[in-house]
Amino acid sequence: MSSPLAYLNGRLVPFGTAALPLHDAGFVSGATVVDNARTFRHTLFRWDDHLARFHRDCEACYVPLDATDAQLTAAADELVRHNTKLLPPGGELQLVTFATPGPLGFYLGEEANGPPTLGMVTYPLPFARYRRFFTDGVTLAVVGAQGESLLSPTVKHRSRMLWHVADYRARAINPGALAVLTDGRGALTETSVANVLAVVAGVVTSPPRETILDGISLRVTRELCASLGVPFAEASLPTNALGRFSELLLTGTGFCVAGVANVIAEGGRSHRLPWPGPVYRKLLAAWSDLAGVDVERQFTG
Incomplete structure (x- = not known):
């Protein structure tokens, strides 16, 4: 067939x-x-x-x-x-x-x-969908907060209207941007395709687990941090503290791990981040070793 x-x-x-x-x-x-x-x-x-x-x-x-x-x-x-x-x-x-x-x-x-x-x-x-993550870094646009819901944010489900609207608004700000939502108190949560991680004082930091999707790739990245001796913690990631983040990362099923090069805050101000950063490069290499393939090369050819 x-x-x-x-x-x-x-x-x-x-x-x-x-x-x-x-x-x-x-x-x-x-x-x-x-x-x-x-x-x-x-x-x-x-x-x-x-x-x-x-x-x-x-x-x-x-x-x-x-x-x-x-x-x-x-x-x-x-x-x-x-x-x-x-x-x-x-x-x-x-x-x-x-x-x-x-x-x-x-x-x-x-x-x-x-x-x-x-x-x-x-x-x-779809390698082409994520190729720019590896060639240019990710651009995120903060477009609003997660809505109140009876459904836990840790559950992965198929009601995607929120993300349809969020990513549309992000592209209106920057055609290459991916939407990132806050928790209503101004702290980063996640995107439509990935969990968000920040590197703060050398510690890879995730938003508190009860506020985000229980991502399998996030679990793997946490395990890789442990194997590499890179500290991992959970804490709020306020957007008004972007200047304290030495790196910002995404981790998701399709592409494994990617580095963020730019965050466009509400109001339109851009915050440039080092890209590609050393923690990102270390985690990308560890992902490749674990998967048995050169992850970056899969997307860049």
Whole structure:
């Protein structure tokens, strides 16, 4: 078969025929729990961690998950095995796993909802999307604060309207900028694609874990800091203290780790940061060693 496969409700199907009903809660309500993993050398990276987080978030969001870990792992491995054959030389995959409460019965005049929807799709890792992270450094634009929510910010889900608006506003400020939100008290939290880290007095510092996504790449970066002897801490990162940050970093599934070259604060003032900084270079090398590939070269060619 020369077309990619997808996994939907227990079956592997051609990607082009996979479809959800228009009354699925994931479509009409945005009620979707999601995970995004990637491959290195065509093997899923930290899949056990991604799977454990997916289980946790489904439970937190009252989305039933009937498939076993073994079933999910078998489906993921088969998708990767098949779909990597369609990649160009040097290509890698990202694997999206998603779950919804399923169809909403009242749209059809029925009382019962469900059954729940479970799916997996892959797409080629978009090296071009992140290439400038490695050639020019990242530009961030502070565009506002996280909204009040009944849903914990640690849960990874598929309601993306907030980020759609935030990144649109960031691009209006600077076409190459990525939005970063604050916590309402003026401290940095995260972006649409990455956790944020600052280097403060030699310590790699993350916002408090209860205020941000529980990122797998953030976990890996914390572990790499420990192996390198680089101190790691959690603390507020106020935007009025940008001058105290010797480096600002992003860490995310698609690109692993990147350095920030510029932050545009609210009001339009730019804060330039050293790029590429020494901690970033050290962590990038450690990521490459762990993954068994030259991460930067994957994006820059």
